[in-house]
Amino acid sequence: MTAPYSPEERKKVVSKLPSALRRELKVRAAQLGIDIKDAVAEGINAWEASEPLPQVDTAGGGPFATYLPTGLYEGFKEDCKKREVSFAQGLAQAVRLWLDSHPATRRARRVTGARRIIFGNQKGGVGKTSASAGVAEALAEMGHKVCVVDFDPQGHLTKQFGLDLLGIDDPSLAKHMLGEVSDDLQNLLVPIEEGIFGGRLFLVPACKDAFLLDAKLATSRHVRVKETALEKAMEPLEQRFDYIVVDCPPSLGYTMDTALYYARTRDGEDEGESGIFIPVLAEDSSADAFDMLDEQIDELCGDLNIEVAQLGFVVNMYDSRRGFVATSSLDSWKAIGDPPVVAVIPDQSEQRKAVRLKQPLLAYAPDSEQAEAMRTIARVAS
Template sequence: MTAPYSPDEREKVVAKLPASLRQELKVRAAQLGVDIKDAVTEGVHAWRDADGPRPSVNTSGGNSFATYLPTGLYAEFKNDCKERDIPFNQGIAQSIRLWLDSNLSPRRVPRTTGARRLIFGNQKGGVGKTATSAGVAEALAEGGERVLLVDFDPQCHLTKQLGYEMLGIDNPSLAKHMLGEGNGALRDLLVPIEEGSFGGRLFLLPGCKDAFLLDAKLATSRHVRIKETALEKALEPLESEFDFIVIDCPPSLGYSMDTALYYARTRDSEEPSESGVVIPVLAEDSSADAYDMLFDQIEDLTADLDVGITKLGFVVNMYDSRKGYIATSSLDSWKTIGDPPVLAVVPERKEQREANRLKAPLLTSAPDCEQSEAMRTIALAVKG
């Protein structure tokens, strides 16, 4: 079963594979920074070159799996399967298993420069900051990284959409620790997200409504001499435990957003692409206006504090070309900017809304959907 895929001179190939094999492939490809279609292509070539029959793979209970092979390879591979007298699905499964056996999981080397910091921000609400920050954090954890996902928005959508309780307004919280009012260790507030393939690698710092008061309190707080450092001082004790700290920011122009932008700055020990700002947008004009405000805020902060803050890229969310010229021309405009680049275009689909209703991570509720694949694409892009 094929369909033309001209941009990369590839064609779409659909097979039925068990969920465990699909998941192992996705995790290993993410760990090694390899695109899934390239991994499958390597496996197919290795399978065709292998001497003798390969061990059979259990493909019972398989579900649809789609990828792209170089044009012409599908037909050649299908003929090989016929000559070896095995079903096509079994041939694909054996090819993937061969690639997995030849490309083992890398040994994790702890970072010596502290966690990489990714903040997801835009001055407009409803552009998908929460969905994108959660999805990318999930994809990073799926790929073997230890990730802390921080709900920094007083509306606490991230916490609620993942099915966790907000922190009580009179209890310790991130905002209170930023103001020097928190009791105990911030580490004690973290919640492990154990679903799917995240076990032991993905943690949530839940939100609290007290963050609504953060801007006003930071303005008068004596806890930190430079207000912009408050978030960094609060999160610094956790950095040695994680490879990435991912922050879902509020649509704000105040001190709280300044603290997040400062936290994402390039440190002396880092390359500019290691930490920075990911900007979720929509394919419409109001997102562009909001980005102009964020751009000005970043420029002002970098000039005032003499720091570098990398704009890692745009994520165009909820894209639907059926909306016509407004959507398509706006997407073209985002792509034309060039620096920062468009990291991914996330289609308008039901799976993200269903995940929110289920109070479940997108990558466990719908691991094979287009939106999940887009999150993995973004994760690979920010990992570099």
Template sequence: MTAPYDPQEREKVVAKLPSDLRRELKVRAAELTTDIQDAVTDGVTAWLTLDEHATVDTSGGTSFATYLPAGLYKQLKQASKTRKVSYNQGVAQAIRHWLATHPSPRPAPPRTTGARRIVFGNQKGGVGKTSVSAGVAQALAETGKRTLLVDFDPQGHLTKQLGYEQHAIKAPSLAKAMLGENEKPLHDLLVPIKGGDFEDRLWLLPSCRDAFLLDAKLATTRAVRVKETALERVLDDVEQDFDYILIDCPPSLGYAMDTALYYGRTREGEQPGLSGVVVPVQAEDTSGDAFDMLTEQLDDLTDDLKVDITILGFVVNLYDARNGFIATSSLAEWEGMDEPVFGIVPELKEQREAVRMKTPLLAYSPDCEQANVMRSIARRING
């Protein structure tokens, strides 16, 4: 039977939906590893065949956008008119029907090794570690995962881009806690990241102004294994409160980076591939050179400490095919690596605008192409 629309040709559709329905859709789609546009397409297709249509409370609705096949979109508008319901009500009923017919899978078994730990690292600066780690954290939190985003870069770009202040030099901080100089519980240093469908499930551990001293102080520490375990010992206090802890690392190969890589290792009793390193890169040669240095550091660390640290995959950031052969051939090389490419983030204005506005991307422009790539990366990580 031929479909009455072409699934390859889609057009953007916008409706106003209540936040709880939008959030439930995003969580369920993530649980079932389904694109939101495919879930809505299935829901609308089924809704058109239903005889009974339970009313959905759409009061307080805010903008929700997705892409539907052009022919299906036309049918949805016509059916809503025929059934004497608003277009927003038709979309809401279709989504509610999809949710009812696609139940949540069984809950995952209880964790035995704390939160899943994802380290975003690359020795080269400017590749987008901050924007990628922040976007993926927001996307994970959208799906209902309790997520902590750690600004581990002394420059504090992540903290500033999200509209927060770095901890002052004399104030309690992550760095001081790692050096045993903190009297304040780590919980007290966390701040909630507001906005979007991730609110109430996303937290930030801000950077501190004196974190650049961390490498030097760790280098002079004489205690055995303190250099590698310093970050883990501190974050252990909050691990059970989160499903994911994401580390935005500095562009460095020093002792601080060692602590982050060690933190992302596969722990005893943990299934391989749940925690590890995600490497943001760009489609150009210097990212490859930096990755070579990172792998050398990983090899040294795993050999010295007899641990397993997995490179989970790459994210090719700020990609623009208009750069021609340099970009396309470099992308082909990344896609030919043993580790997968989790996503290709296009060079678009929305991320820069969000940074300028000091607002999370998925709150500033939740339906832009970059935001949807972040959600795709989060699905790959979440498995």
């Protein structure tokens, strides 16, 4: 039987959906690798074939836009009238029906351990911390169990979550890397207690002793190959999590080498399952910093015979109103091609407000453009 419409010819549809239903749709579609517009179309087709469904509470609905096949859209509007429900109510019922018939799937634990995603760039102030936090939140929102590591002694990630840095004499990740403590690294884990993450997001906080890590690694006898220090320390956590996300310091020293080694493609892993995202700004100094990082990656891979996947550029704090410098720089990043630009995060106030209030971005402003960009990066990572 031929469908009475062409799936390729689509029409933009603007309606309203409750924020919780919108978010659940986005998350489930990402979990299952289905485009939202296709999920909504599937839901409408199922709705058309169903008996009248219970009402969905649409109070407080916010704007929702998608693209539906033109014929499907027109027929759905008519059927809503026949069932004496509003278009918004019919759409909500269709989305609810699709969600109920497409449960989230749980992936089996990987023999290679958690996937390891690092955010790094030699230049400071490019948004490594905000991207690390946002993508970790998005992955947890998608149903994954995620550990995000504040590997920067400045501790901005720890502070963004409203937590204090570890004391200089406390056990810390750096001390574990140097063999200076013997307790369980899992004792450092701090749960991020936001309902939307459902107990799936945990933080390894920063400690000021990490300022000394480069110098101590250079002379340490605890780790024979310095670059493996982070991996050896994190090993106890790997089977507990689906993803480990690392916010790297703005450094080209041993500390960054350990993070790059940790993100390498392991035996048994496909290329791109782990690797580095590179946050940049749409200006020239970011390009200079990337050249240095790219050289460091090449040298490390050559020296140790490993591969580190560059998963993509994240162009942060972008504002086209800044004119030619911003727009031409963005074009230059896109022109590189490999790695690709995977997301452009707009320079808007939601992230700054979330940091000021010490709240996760995806909890404070889940429907913002910045939150959507974090979900985009998380889909690339997954």
